[in-house]
Amino acid sequence: MSDHSDVPVAAHEPPYYAAVFTSVRKEEDGGYGETAERMEELVKGIPGYLGMDHARTPGGLAITVGYFRDEDAIKEWSAHAEHRAAQRRGRAEWYERYTLHIARVERSHGFERVGD
């Protein structure tokens, strides 16, 4: 949710879960940044949380992908009271539109450049 990481989350041993959240925010999104940072702190406390990737095209689409070890972890995060309050505020104030896809990762791999 914050934009500080430029290293993608690594492939984990499948199966694991990915929550793919694609969104477009309103031009006025006051309070969004603080809430996003708070959510990023909170999710780290969920047992089974594996990491998060985030990218946003300026003025356009944002994609956040949260990775979780199992369905229990993703359900715990979905049901977290402070997260639910943030979701409600998002619908009321920040988002023009969004889609959430909850998916079970069946295979994955990574690449990292070496030597130049």
Next chain:
Amino acid sequence: MSDHSDVPVAAHEPPYYAAVFTSVRKEEDGGYGETAERMEELVKGIPGYLGMDHARTPGGLAITVGYFRDEDAIKEWSAHAEHRAAQRRGRAEWYERYTLHIARVERSHGFERVGD
């Protein structure tokens, strides 16, 4: 892959597949844009292709999510000769690192603001 769409792909009826590709490119990525546009055209010809979301934080992480009706569709795209050539060129020339997660979407929903 190109950055033209600012409307997230809608939730489809599960199950369907998502290919989540997170990447960081080198500062010099000559030829990347043309190839990305070509891939975006090609993938539209894959039976069962449902759409693509893309976002990139300037100078940072890029996330592309391709959605496919079933595993056959995603396998056909993975094995497409011109796509495979582009993947090889990506590893040779463009990417610092990437992760690919292939996932089966089990549930999804969307939100769209109305009335203001």
